[in-house]
Amino acid sequence: MDTVRVIVPPLVTAYAIFFVMVAREWRHGPREPRVRALAAREIAWTLAGGYLVFLAIVAVFHVGLAGEHGALRSAATGGAFLLVSASLVFALRLWMMHR
Numbered sequence: 239m240d241t242v243r244v245i246v247p248p249l250v251t252a253y254a255i256f257f258v259m260v261a262r263e264w265r266h267g268p269r270e271p272r273v274r275a276l277a278a279r280e281i282a283w284t285l286a287g288g289y290l291v292f293l294a295i296v297a298v299f300h301v302g303l304a305g306e307h308g309a310l311r312s313a314a315t316g317g318a319f320l321l322v323s324a325s326l327v328f329a330l331r332l333w334m335m336h337r
Contacts, residue, residue, distance in 0.1 A: 247303075289317055293310065
C-alpha cells in the first residue's frame with residue numbers, strides 16, 4: 239500500500255475545505271444568530287444526510303483506496319449506533335431546554 243497515495247489526498251482535501259470555510263467566515267464576518275424552533279423534518283434530513291455522507295466517506299477512503307472491504311459493514315452498524323445514541327441525547331437536551 240502506497241502511504242502517500244492513501245493518506246495525503248484526504249488530508250489535503252480536509253485542510254482545503256477547512257481553509258475555505260475559515261476564509262469565507264472571516265470575509266463575511268459574524269452573522270446574527272437565528273433562534274427558532276427546529277422542525278422534525280429538518281432534523282431527520284440532517285441525520286439521514288450526515289449518515290449517508292459518513293458511509294460515502296468510508297466507502298471512498300477505506301474500501302476504495304485502502305481496500306478494507308469489511309469497513310463498510312462495520313461503519314454502517316457502528317454509525318447507526320452512534321446516530322441513534324446522538325439522536326437520543328439531542329432529543330433529551332431539547333426536552334430539558336423546553337422544560
